[in-house]
Amino acid sequence: MLLRTICKNKWSVKSISTKNSSLDEILTDTFGRKHNYLRVSLTERCNLRCEYCMPLKGTKLSEQSKLLSNNEIVRLVSLFAKYGVDKIRITGGEPTVKKDIIQIVESLRDIKTLKTIAMTTNGLTLTKYLVDFQRAGLNALNVSLDTLQQNTYGKITRRNGQLLKRVLAGIDLALQLGFSPVKVNCVLMRGINFDELRDFVEMTRHRTISYRFIEFMPFSMNDWDEKRMVPYKEAIREIMKSYPNFEPCNNEPNSTSKMYRVPGFVGNIGFISSMTEDYCDSCNRLRLMADGNLKACLFQNNEISLRDPLREGASDEELLDIISNAVNDKKRKHAGMKNLPRMPNRPMILIGG
Numbered sequence: 447m448l449l450r451t452i453c454k455n456k457w458s459v460k461s462i463s464t465k466n467s468s469l470d471e472i473l474t475d476t477f478g479r480k481h482n483y484l485r486v487s488l489t490e491r492c493n494l495r496c497e498y499c500m501p502l503k504g505t506k507l508s509e510q511s512k513l514l515s516n517n518e519i520v521r522l523v524s525l526f527a528k529y530g531v532d533k534i535r536i537t538g539g540e541p542t543v544k545k546d547i548i549q550i551v552e553s554l555r556d557i558k559t560l561k562t563i564a565m566t567t568n569g570l571t572l573t574k575y576l577v578d579f580q581r582a583g584l585n586a587l588n589v590s591l592d593t594l595q596q597n598t599y600g601k602i603t604r605r606n607g608q609l610l611k612r613v614l615a616g617i618d619l620a621l622q623l624g625f626s627p628v629k630v631n632c633v634l635m636r637g638i639n640f641d642e643l644r645d646f647v648e649m650t651r652h653r654t655i656s657y658r659f660i661e662f663m664p665f666s667m668n669d670w671d672e673k674r675m676v677p678y679k680e681a682i683r684e685i686m687k688s689y690p691n692f693e694p695c696n697n698e699p700n701s702t703s704k705m706y707r708v709p710g711f712v713g714n715i716g717f718i719s720s721m722t723e724d725y726c727d728s729c730n731r732l733r734l735m736a737d738g739n740l741k742a743c744l745f746q747n748n749e750i751s752l753r754d755p756l757r758e759g760a761s762d763e764e765l766l767d768i769i770s771n772a773v774n775d776k777k778r779k780h781a782g783m784k785n786l787p788r789m790p791n792r793p794m795i796l797i798g799g
C-alpha cells in the first residue's frame with residue numbers, strides 16, 4: 447500500500463532504508479547539507495491577494511479533507527524534530543487565518559527540541575493575536591510589507607489600502623513585545639515600490655527591524671517580468687546614493703539574506719538575492735505544504751505526499767524512508783534565472799515562501 451502511494455506521486459524511490467542511518471544522515475542531502483529548518487504551510491487561504499503571489503484569477507484550493515489536520519501536522523513535525531529539525535516556520539497562505547493556530551503553536555512548543563518557532567505573516571491580525579501567539583510559544587516573527595504608501599498597498603495586495611495601518615501597528619506591537627529583530631520582507635519591484643527605498647531604510651533608524659528586500663521571483667501565473675525585478679546590487683547602489691556609509695554586517699548562519707546596515711541605525715537591511723545570486727550552497731530548508739506534500743526545494747517541482755502514507759498507517763520508519771528519498775533527490779542549486787520562469791511550479795501562495 448505504501449509503495450502504491452509513492453508511485454502515484456511519481457517520486458523515484460530508491461529502496462534505501464533509514465534503519466541503519468544515523469540521526470544526522472536522514473536529513474542530510476547528497477551535497478552534505480543538513481536540513482534543520484522546516485517551513486510548514488498551515489493553510490492555502492489568505493486575506494490578501496498580493497499580485498506577485500496570488501494569480502489574478504485566483505487558484506484552485508484543496509478540499510478540506512485533503513489538508514493536513516492539526517494532529518497530522520504535529521506528528522510530522524515531531525518526526526522531523528527527532529531527526530534534527532530545530533527550527534519551524536509557520537507560513538501559508540496567511541497562517542493567521544487558520545482556525546486553531548494558537549493550539550498548533552502550543553503543540554509545537556511542547557516538542558522540546560525545537561529552538562525556534564517562527565512565523566511569516568502579512569501582519570494584518572497581529573494587533574489582535576500576537577500576545578497570544580507569543581504566550582503560546584512563538585519566538586520569531588517575519589512580517590511582509592512591500593510599501594509604506596496606502597495607495598500602493600491597495601494596488602499590490604488588491605485590497606483596501608487603509609489596511610496598511612494595521613500592519614504598521616502590528617510591527618510596532620511586535621517590537622514592544624520584544625521580538626528582536628522583527629524581520630520585514632519586501633518584494634522590491636521597479637515601478638511599484640523601488641522609489642520607496644529611502645523610506646524603508648529610514649524604518650531601521652530607530653527600530654530594531656531587519657528590512658529585507660526580496661528579488662521578485664517567478665511562480666505559476668504571477669506575471670513575472672525580469673524588467674520589474676530589482677537585482678540586489680542595484681538596490682545597494684541606490685541606497686548608497688543617500689547613505690554612502692552603508693556597509694555589510696554579519697549574516698546569520700544559513701541565512702537567506704545578505705545583511706547590511708547604516709552605521710548608527712539600530713536596525714539593519716537585508717537582501718534576499720534568490721534570482722541573481724543564489725544561496726543554495728548553505729540551504730537548510732525543507733517545506734511541508736498544507737496538503738501534506740513535502741517539497742525539498744522551493745524551485746523543484748517534484749513533491750511527495752506524506753499525508754497519504756500517514757493516512758494509510760505508515761510507521762515512522764516508513765515515513766522517514768520517504769523523507770530521506772526526498773532529501774536525497776534535492777538538486778544542488780535551482781535552475782537559474784533564465785530557466786526558472788519556464789519551469790512548472792505551484793503559485794507561491796500554495797507553497798508558503
Ligand SMILES: Nc1nc2c(ncn2[C@@H]2O[C@H](COP(=O)(O)OP(=O)(O)OP(=O)(O)O)[C@@H](O)[C@H]2O)c(=O)[nH]1
Nearest residue numbers: 535566588629631660701702718720729731744799
Ligand atoms: N530561493 C529561496 N528563497 C527562499 C528560501 N526560503 C525563503 N526564501 C525567500 O525568502 C523570503 C522570506 O522568507 P521568510 O519566510 O521570511 O523566511 P526566512 O528568510 O527563512 O527567514 P529567517 O528564518 O528569519 O531567516 C521568502 O518569501 C522567499 O522569497 C529558500 O529556501 N530558497
Ligand SMILES: C[S@@+](CC[C@H](N)C(=O)[O-])C[C@H]1O[C@@H](n2cnc3c(N)ncnc32)[C@H](O)[C@@H]1O
Nearest residue numbers: 499539540566567568590631662663794798799
Ligand atoms: C507566500 S507568503 C506566506 C506568508 C504570509 N502570507 C506573508 O505574506 O508573509 C511568504 C513570503 O513569500 C513572499 N513572496 C511571495 N511571492 C513572491 C515572489 N513572487 N517573489 C518573492 N517573494 C515572494 C512574500 O513576500 C512573503 O514574504
Ligand code: SF4
Nearest residue numbers: 492494496499539568
Ligand atoms: S504574499 Fe502572503 S499575504 Fe500576500 S497573497 Fe501571498 S500569502 Fe497572501
Ligand code: SF4
Nearest residue numbers: 725726729743744780
Ligand atoms: S532554491 Fe532550493 S536549494 Fe536553493 S536555497 Fe532555495 S530551497 Fe534551497
